[in-house]
Amino acid sequence: MFRPSTRHNLPSSSSNPSLEVKVNKRQSGIGATAGPSARYPYRLNFYETPPTLDITLEEFETFAIARLRVLSQIEALSHRSLPYAQLQGAITNYTKTHLNLSSNTARNVNLDEERRKDEIGHWVLRLSFCRSPDLRARFVRSEVSLFKNRFETDDVNERSSFLKSLEFDWQVVDENEKTRYERELKLCMWEKKDDAFRNESWFKVPWYTVPDLVGSRKVFVRAGMAYVPQSLQISLVLQTYASRLEKALELTAKNLPRLDEDERLGPVIDHLASSFLSGVASADYQSPDSASAQGVVTAEMVDDVARKHFPPCMRNLYDRLKRDHHLKHFGRLQLGLFLKGIGLPLDEAVVFWRRMYGATMSDDKFNKEYKYNIRHSYGQEGKRTNYPPKSCQQILTQNQPGTQDSHGCPFRHFSPDNLSAFLSSTYPQIDKGSMEMRDILDSVKSTHYHVACTRVFELTHGVKKGEGLGGNESVAHPNKWTDRSRELEREVLERIKKKEDSDEMVVDS
Amino acid sequence: MPIPVRDDPMVDYDPSSPQVMNAFYRRLFPYRPFFLWLNQDQIPAKLFTHREFAFTLAGDVYIRYNSFHNSDEFKKELIRLNPSRFEIGPQYSARPRDRKTLAAGALQPQRRELVFDIDMTDYDEIRTCCTDKKICKRCWGYIAAAVKVLDHALRETFGFKHLLWVYSGRRGIHCWISDPSALDLNDDQRKSLVTFLEVIKGGKEQAKKVNVRGSKDDSELHPVLNDALENLKMEFVKLVLHDQDCFATERGWEALLAILPQDRDVIGNLRRDWQSDPTKSSVDKWGDLQHAVGGLKKGNPLLFKKYERAMQDVILQYTYPRIDAEVSKHRNHLLKAPFCVHPGTGRVCVPVNPELVDEFDPDTVPTVGELLSELDRAAAAENGESGSQRRTEEYEQTSLKPYVEMFEKHVAAVLRDSRGIKRAAKQESMDF
Ligand code: SF4
Ligand SMILES: [Zn+2]
Numbered sequence: 048m049f050r051p052s053t054r055h056n057l058p059s060s061s062s063n064p065s066l067e068v069k070v071n072k073r074q075s076g077i078g079a080t081a082g083p084s085a086r087y088p089y090r091l092n093f094y095e096t097p098p099t100l101d102i103t104l105e106e107f108e109t110f111a112i113a114r115l116r117v118l119s120q121i122e123a124l125s126h127r128s129l130p131y132a133q134l135q136g137a138i139t140n141y142t143k144t145h146l147n148l149s150s151n152t153a154r155n156v157n158l159d160e161e162r163r164k165d166e167i168g169h170w171v172l173r174l175s176f177c178r179s180p181d182l183r184a185r186f187v188r189s190e191v192s193l194f195k196n197r198f199e200t201d202d203v204n205e206r207s208s209f210l211k212s213l214e215f216d217w218q219v220v221d222e223n224e225k226t227r228y229e230r231e232l233k234l235c236m237w238e239k240k241d242d243a244f245r246n247e248s249w250f251k252v253p254w255y256t257v258p259d260l261v262g263s264r265k266v267f268v269r270a271g272m273a274y275v276p277q278s279l280q281i282s283l284v285l286q287t288y289a290s291r292l293e294k295a296l297e298l299t300a301k302n303l304p305r306l307d308e309d310e311r312l313g314p315v316i317d318h319l320a321s322s323f324l325s326g327v328a329s330a331d332y333q334s335p336d337s338a339s340a341q342g343v344v345t346a347e348m349v350d351d352v353a354r355k356h357f358p359p360c361m362r363n364l365y366d367r368l369k370r371d372h373h374l375k376h377f378g379r380l381q382l383g384l385f386l387k388g389i390g391l392p393l394d395e396a397v398v399f400w401r402r403m404y405g406a407t408m409s410d411d412k413f414n415k416e417y418k419y420n421i422r423h424s425y426g427q428e429g430k431r432t433n434y435p436p437k438s439c440q441q442i443l444t445q446n447q448p449g450t451q452d453s454h455g456c457p458f459r460h461f462s463p464d465n466l467s468a469f470l471s472s473t474y475p476q477i478d479k480g481s482m483e484m485r486d487i488l489d490s491v492k493s494t495h496y497h498v499a500c501t502r503v504f505e506l507t508h509g510v511k512k513g514e515g516l517g518g519n520e521s522v523a524h525p526n527k528w529t530d531r532s533r534e535l536e537r538e539v540l541e542r543i544k545k546k547e548d549s550d551e552m553v554v555d556s
Numbered sequence: 557m558p559i560p561v562r563d564d565p566m567v568d569y570d571p572s573s574p575q576v577m578n579a580f581y582r583r584l585f586p587y588r589p590f591f592l593w594l595n596q597d598q599i600p601a602k603l604f605t606h607r608e609f610a611f612t613l614a615g616d617v618y619i620r621y622n623s624f625h626n627s628d629e630f631k632k633e634l635i636r637l638n639p640s641r642f643e644i645g646p647q648y649s650a651r652p653r654d655r656k657t658l659a660a661g662a663l664q665p666q667r668r669e670l671v672f673d674i675d676m677t678d679y680d681e682i683r684t685c686c687t688d689k690k691i692c693k694r695c696w697g698y699i700a701a702a703v704k705v706l707d708h709a710l711r712e713t714f715g716f717k718h719l720l721w722v723y724s725g726r727r728g729i730h731c732w733i734s735d736p737s738a739l740d741l742n743d744d745q746r747k748s749l750v751t752f753l754e755v756i757k758g759g760k761e762q763a764k765k766v767n768v769r770g771s772k773d774d775s776e777l778h779p780v781l782n783d784a785l786e787n788l789k790m791e792f793v794k795l796v797l798h799d800q801d802c803f804a805t806e807r808g809w810e811a812l813l814a815i816l817p818q819d820r821d822v823i824g825n826l827r828r829d830w831q832s833d834p835t836k837s838s839v840d841k842w843g844d845l846q847h848a849v850g851g852l853k854k855g856n857p858l859l860f861k862k863y864e865r866a867m868q869d870v871i872l873q874y875t876y877p878r879i880d881a882e883v884s885k886h887r888n889h890l891l892k893a894p895f896c897v898h899p900g901t902g903r904v905c906v907p908v909n910p911e912l913v914d915e916f917d918p919d920t921v922p923t924v925g926e927l928l929s930e931l932d933r934a935a936a937a938e939n940g941e942s943g944s945q946r947r948t949e950e951y952e953q954t955s956l957k958p959y960v961e962m963f964e965k966h967v968a969a970v971l972r973d974s975r976g977i978k979r980a981a982k983q984e985s986m987d988f
Contacts, residue, residue: 179661180661180664181661230779231779234776234777234778234779234782235778235779253737254714254749255737255741255745255748255749258744258745258747258748258749259748261748261749261751261752262747262748262749262751262752263751264752264768264778264780264781267778267779267780268713268714268752268780269712269713270712270713270715271713271714271715271716271737272715
C-alpha cells in the first residue's frame with residue numbers, strides 16, 4: 048500500500064541534508080535495549096545527518112504530530128510573556144509528556160526509541176515547514192526554544208561531551224588580548240573579582256552571531272567581534288543551531304519540488320504545517336464533557352442526532368456514507384473525529400462503522416483495515432495520540448478534496464449550484480430562490496464561509512440573525528454547532544416540561 | 557523644454573512648485589553616484605533592480621513598490637513622476653514592481669543598508685533656544701554630539717567602515733551604512749544592535765530616561781557606554797551647561813532634580829539654594845551638585861556611589877544620541893533618499909562630514925531655489941562667452957558641487973571594497 052520512495056537525485060550528505068523516507072508497514076519500533084547507541088550517543092541533537100530509517104506511515108505521522116504539539120505549545124507559551132522560570136517550567140512539563148528525552152543515565156527507558164521518535168519528528172516537520180519564510184522562521188524559533196530548554200535541563204557531563212562532539216571553530220581569545228581588554232572584559236562580568244577574571248576564558252565571534260548577548264549588553268564588542276565568556280556559551284550554541292537549521296531549511300525548500308514522495312506523505316506534510324498555523328495545541332476542540340452533559344451517543348442514536356444536529360459538512364458526509372456504504376480516507380477521518388467529539392465512544396464507533404459499511408465489506412477486511420484506524424483515531428493504537436476533532440479552519444484549508452472525495456466544507460468546496468441544491472434539500476427551512484439563500488451564496492462568494500454557515504444555523508434553529516451560536520459567536524468548529532444545537536433542543540424540552548409541570552399543578556390545585 | 561526661467565535670476569524658486577522640482581531632477585540630481593551607491597557595482601545588480609523606491613507625489617499621493625532596471629529608467633521615471641520626495645527601501649527577493657504577479661509571500665526584504673535617524677523632535681525637552689520645527693546652529697549641537705558618539709561606536713565597536721551621514725533637510729540627520737556585513741543583517745540582528753546602542757528610553761511621563769545599569773540600577777556602565785560617557789562629559793559642559801543653560805529655569809532644574817536619587821537632605825538643600833538665587837547659572841548649579849555629592853564620600857559612601865552613577869546618567873540623558881529605533885530595526889523601513897529636497901525648507905539633503913559635524917550649519921545648506929538661481933547666473937555668464945563648452949554635469953556650477961564630490965568619494969570607497977570582496981569570492985569559487 049505504501050510505496051517506499053528513495054531519492055536518488057539527492058546525495059544525503061550533511062551539506063545537502065534531506066530526509067530519506069522509506070515507509071513500510073512495520074508497526075513496532077526498533078529493538079529495545081538500554082543505554083545509548085552509536086546512532087544517538089547524546090540526548091541533545093543538532094539533527095545534522097538525516098535519518099535513513101524505515102518508518103511506518105503511522106510513525107511518520109504520529110512522531111511529527113507529537114513534535115508539532117510541543118512546538119505549537121512552545122509558541123503559544125512564548126506569546127504569554129511569562130517570567131523566565133515559569134516559561135521554562137511549563138515547557139519542561141509539556142515536553143515530558145509529549146516528547147520526553149531521557150539522559151544517558153536514565154534507567155528502564157528505551158533511549159533509542161525516544162531519540163528516534165524525536166529525530167524523525169524533527170525531520171518530517173522540516174519537510175512541512177520549509178515552504179515559506181514565515182513558516183521557516185516560526186519553526187526555527189520554536190525549535191530553538193525546545194533545544195534551549197533541553198540544553199539547560201541536560202546532564203552537565205553529557206552536555207559537555209555533546210558540545211565537544213560538535214567541534215565548533217570558535218576563536219579563543221589569547222592571554223595577550225585578554226590582558227589588553229582586561230578593563231572592558233571585567234566591566235561585562237557579573238563577578239568582578241580578580242580570580243574570576245583569571246579563570247574565565249573568552250571566545251571571539253562576529254557580533255551578529257550572538258544578537259541576544261549584544262542586545263542585552265552582556266558582552267564586550269570591539270571591531271565587530273563579540274567577546275563571549277565561557278559562561279555564556281549557550282547563546283553561541285543556540286545561535287549556531289538556529290543558523291544551521293535556517294540554512295538547512297532553505298536548502299530543503301529548494302529541493303522539495305524534486306522529491307518524489309510517497310503519495311501518502313504529501314497530504315500529511317501539508318496538513319502538519321497548516322495545523323500549526325491554526326494552532327493545534329490551542330484550538331483543540333475541548334468537548335464540553337460530552338459524556339456527562341449531553342450523554343453518551345450510541346451507534347443507534349447517530350442517525351437521529353445527524354438529522355437534528357449535524358452541521359452541513361458532517362451532514363453531507365453522513366448522507367453519503369448512508370447512501371454509498373463507503374467514505375474515502377479523509378472523509379472517514381473528518382466524520383470519525385467529529386463523532387468522537389459528540390460523545391460516540393470507541394466501541395460504539397466500531398459498531399457504527401461496521402454497520403455503515405454493511406455487506407459491502409467482509410468482517411475480515413473490516414477488522415484488519417478499518418478497525419485499526421478507528422482505534423487509532425481514538426488514541427488506542429500507534430502512538431496513542433488522541434486526535435482532536437477538526438476545526439472549520441482545518442476542514443477549510445487542509446487536504447483539499449479531490450473529485451472523488453466528499454470531505455471538506457460544502458460552503459467552500461461545493462459549486463454554488465450544488466450548494467444551494469444541497470442546502471434546500473437538506474434543510475426545509477431554506478428555500479432555493481429565497482432571500483436567505485441569496486444571502487448565504489453572497490457570503491460564500493466573498494469567501495466568508497463561517498458567516499454562511501452561521502446563517503444556516505440561525506435559519507434552521509429559529510435563532511435571530513446575528514445571534515449565531517449565542518452571543519454573536521459564529522461557527523468555527525463543527526462540534527460547536529452540534530453542541531449548541533443540542534443545548535437549544537434541551538432548553539426547549541425543559542421549557543415544555545416546566546410548562547407541563549405547572550399546567551399539571553394548576554390542574555391539581 | 558526650457559524651464560520657465562524668469563528675467564530676474566535672483567528670484568526665489570518655490571520648492572513646492574512642480575516646475576522647480578522638475579528642473580532639479582532634470583538638471584541637478586546626481587544620478588550616477590546615487591546609482592553606484594545603492595548598487596555597489598557598475599552593472600545593475602539586484603541591490604538596485606530589486607530595490608524598492610517609494611514616491612510622494614503632489615496631493616500626498618504615495619506610491620510604493622517601484623523598482624527600476626537601471627539608472628536611466630530610474631531617472632526617466634523620477635522626472636516623469638516628479639515626486640516632492642522619495643524614499644529607499646530594501647532589496648527584495650524579487651522585483652518589487654512585479655509584486656502583483658508574485659505568489660503571496662514571495663516578496664521578502666533581503667538586504668538593506670543599516671540606517672539611523674536622529675531627529676530634533678526627540679530633543680525638544682532639553683533644548684532652550686528653539687521650539688517646534690525650528691532649528692539653529694546652537695541646538696544643532698545636540699545632533700553634532702549624537703553624530704560623534706554614534707559614528708565612533710559604529711566604527712570602533714561594530715567595525716563598520718562605510719558610513720554616510722545625510723542632513724535630513726530640516727531638523728535631523730540620517731546615517732546609511734553600506735558595508736556588506738551591514739547589508740546582510742537580518743531584522744533580529746539589527747534589533748539587537750539598536751538595543752545595544754539605545755540608551756534614552758521612555759516617553760514624556762518618564763523623567764529618568766537612562767536605565768542602563770541592570771535591574772537593580774547599580775551596575776557599572778558597559779565599556780562602550782563608558783567610552784561614550786568620557787567623550788560626552790566635555791559636550792555636556794559646553795552644550796548643556798554653557799550654551800543651552802538647561803538648568804537655568806525652575807522647570808529646568810526641577811527636571812534635573814527629578815532624575816537624581818531622592819535623598820531628602822541633598823535634594824532639599826539644592827532646591828532651597830537654587831530657589832533663593834534664581835539667577836544662578838547651570839554651570840554653578842552643576843557645581844553645587846558636585847560639591848554636595850562630594851560631601852557624601854566620607855560619611856555615606858554608598859549614597860555617594862549612587863549619586864555618582866546618577867550624575868553619569870544625567871550626562872547621558874542630556875547628550876547621548878536619541879535615535880529613532882524603529883527606523884533601524886526593520887529592513888523594510890523606508891528612509892528618505894540623500895539629495896532629496898525637503899518640501900518644507902527647500903534644502904537639499906546633503907551629505908555631512910562627521911568629522912566636521914560641529915561646524916555644520918543647517919542654515920547654510922543650499923536650497924533648490926538657490927541652486928537653480930546659480931544655474932541661471934552661470935548660464936547668463938556663459939551666454940556672454942561665445943563658444944564656451946557646456947559642462948558635463950550642471951551641479952558643478954552650483955554650490956551643490958562639494959557635496960556631490962563628498963558623496964562620490966564615499967561611493968568610490970564602497971565600490972572599492974565591494975569589488976575586493978567579489979574578487980575574493982570569485983577566487984574562492986575557482987579554487988573550489
Ligand atoms: S463552516 Fe465549519 S461547520 Fe460549517 S460546514 Fe463548513 S466546516 Fe462544517
Ligand atoms: Zn536652536
